[in-house]
Amino acid sequence: MTNLLLIDAGTIEWSRAQFALTAIYHWLFVPLTLGLAVIMGIMETCYYRTKNNFWKDTAKFWQKLFGINFAMGIATGIILEFEFGTNWSNYSWFVGDIFGAPLAVEGIVAFFMESTFVAVMFFGWNKVSRGFHLASTWLTGLGATISAWWILVANAWMQHPVGCEFNPDTMRHEMVSFADVALSPFAVSKFCHTVTSAWIIGAVFCVGVCCWYLMKKRETKMALESLKIGAIVGLVATLLAAATGHKAGQDVAQVQPMKLAAMEALYNGGTDVGLTAIAWVNPFSQPDYENEESAPLRIDMPYALSFMATNDFHGYVPGINDLLNGYTKPDGTREPSVDEKIERGKKAIAALADYRKARQEGLPVDSLRAELATINENMKYFGYGYIKDKAQVVPYIPINFWAFRIMVGVGCLLILFFAIVLAGVYKWPAKLWQKNDISALPNWHYWIAIALIPLAYIASESGWLVAEFGRQPWTIQDMLPTWVAVSDLHSSSVIITFFLFLILFTTMLAVEISILLKQIKKGPDYSS
Amino acid sequence: MRKDSFIYRFFNLYYEGFKNMTLGRTLWAIIIIKLFVIFVILKVFFFPNFLKEHAKGNESAYVAGEFIERAEQ
Structure with a gap:
């Protein structure tokens, strides 16, 4: 069993590590985009309803922070697709017909939708009507959320493959029902849980930034009003994340019981x-x-x-x-036991070998019905045919166990945190807050709020660790283990690109944090 | 072209927007550098299409061979 601290210098482990690194860094940018989209949308809605320039300035300030994060996150996900083609070519061929479809839809529809409306959002102030601008702001967020939908559909399919049929002639899984893939209940609950968790990141970030202003006794009005919105979004999102997490847990229990265990x-x-x-x-x-x-x-x-x-x-x-x-x-x-599944997987692979050999010899498909039937009957356990020891199907328990506890523990802490912040801004109960104005608390209160920003990110990434480590050894649940999905590459090339990504992403993250901090220190630009 | 026409206003939105960018200039510079690194350096030199290079047009046979061989290992 692979030890976390002693990553094997082989192609499989480095390819996994590279994919994990890329996905983890990508997920630093995405949730803030999704979360701030809601917060800036609400602020601009306040401006639309009140026509008060204070809200316009506030919305513009948060949009600026959104824009920085959006710019840094652009195309970080595309690298995952490069990795599919180079490091995971067997996987890409085996399921590319299905997996590629949601990614293509994401690229064409959601990305263009996002990029169109983001331009109106940033360039359109005073050039388009307030209503159209507001719609563009919300549609920017909606575009990002639709992007997330298609990516999560693709991910959910790997965890619970549906709507497909294996074709032994092409060696590909072919889609038989787009609706089954796109509307898989597993994908729906994954989407709801992931997106609500992203709103939490936006809310924690918003509250943390506001608390920094309150600590510095600057931009107090903007900070207090933003704090209200951040805390409301945060509380609603944490409660929704708990509810959707319950549903996601039930789905895992149904289709990936080993992950739950x-x-x-x-x-x-x-x-x-x-x-x-x-x-x-x-x-x-x-x-x-x-x-x-x-x-x-x-x-x-x-x-x-x-x-x-x-x-x-x-x-x-x-x-x-x-x-x-x-x-x-x-x-x-x-x-069935794992041993029984291994037998069935071996049957499927042997039937596939016989079928392919017979086809090469020119035999027609009609004469190979027995092989086809064996493949179809046992395809569900195809991946087990590669398992040599049943311990291989047990994921690395410590990561799953602790990552799950970090995610749930921080989630519960955030429910409490947002409830306290809301109570503070609305002074409820009045007696408690009589002597404690939320804009003039001792600094350590604000530091807690600021410290929760990285903590919330750790919880969010922990959720992904559970999702992805928990399904090991499978790239596609029960069908394809990692050591069959990986390309026959030399590990040195993967190691080089691993460190290239590490440098590239760390640089981008450092640049983002630096620009964000600079803009936060600068504060909002108030209209005259 | 009339200044109140849709095409002019559409063009002007982007023209004025790009012209008056402040922080946006830095962000665009970062985006362009990043896209260059990703698509021109990483994609071209480090992320070839593995199957295209190795399967030589017969991907299904190559992948079938890989799947069957790896089961025997």
Whole structure:
């Protein structure tokens, strides 16, 4: 099992590391774009309704910060597509017909929509009507959100492949239902959870910046009004993220139970399962899940995992060993063991080899119905044919376990934080806030708000760590493990580009932070 | 061209917008440098189309070979 601190210098591990690095950096820019889009949209709506120039200046200030982040984030995602073509060419060929479609739609529709309206938003003040400008601001945000939709559809398909059929002649999965792919319930819940989490980032950033102004006793009116909007968006978004997270958790329980078991360090399943509040899972080594009953020092919230996974406090949740050895589901059907799945995967690969050989020899498709039937019957477990040891299908538990706890823990902290900020700005309850004006608190209060900005990012990235580490070893769930998806490249070329990206992205991030800080220090430009 | 025509106003929006940029100039410079690095340097020199180079037009056979061989390893 790969150890996090000792990344194998092989092509597979470096390609994975490079993809992770690119995706993590890309996700630094995206959520702020999506989050600030909502906040600046609300501010401009206030201007549209009140015609008060204060709101126009405030909206312009936040739009400027949005613009900086937008400019820095442009095209950082395109590098992921380069990596598909070079590092993951087998994967790209195998599922390119399906995976490419949402990416193409994203490129054509959403990107052009975004770039058109962003121009009106920045250049159109005093040149187009207030209503058209407001629409452009919201449509910029909508365009970015639609972009996210298509990207998340593609990602969700990798986690839960639907709407496709394998063609052994072309060696490609071909789309049989665009609607099934685009409207997969897994994609819908992933989108809702991801976008609401992005709104949280925008809100935390907004509140943090406002608190900096309050600490410096500058731009007090703008900071207080923005604080209200930031805290409302933040509170609504954190509550929505909790609700959508519950739905996303249920989807994971249905289609990726191993991921859920790894997130929870649940070695042995059962009914009435509690959600682990805390336990000792060594961050640097895979636990001995085969022999341990449960993680040491485990304190759980009774019945909560059963409820989270099944909406029933007494629902059955399989553990890692159940999934490895097979188990009977509550409806009486049997989930095969990994060994059985390996056998079925091998059958599919052997049938594919026979089919391809026969076709090369010129035999017609009609004479190969038996091979085709074997491929189709076992395609669901195709990837298991490459598994040599069943431990390979268990994701690295420590990352999943701790990343999930960071995400949920920070999420809960943010609910509390936004509630307190809102109570402060609206002075509720009045008695408590009588002597504590939110614009004149001791500095450490504001520092907490500022410190929550990187913390919220860590939580957001942790969510992605759970999503992606949790589905290991699969690039496509149950169908294609990473070591088959990867190209037959020399690792040195991947290592070079890994460090090139590291330098490029770190430079961009440093430039962004520097420009953002400069503009925040400068503050809004007030109209006369 | 009449100044109240749609085409003129459309053109003018962009013309005036780009002309009066302040911070935007820096951001555009960064975008252009970044796009140059991504598309001209990284794409051309470091991210070739692997299958195009190795499969020589017969991608399905190449990928099938990879899939079958790797199962035997």
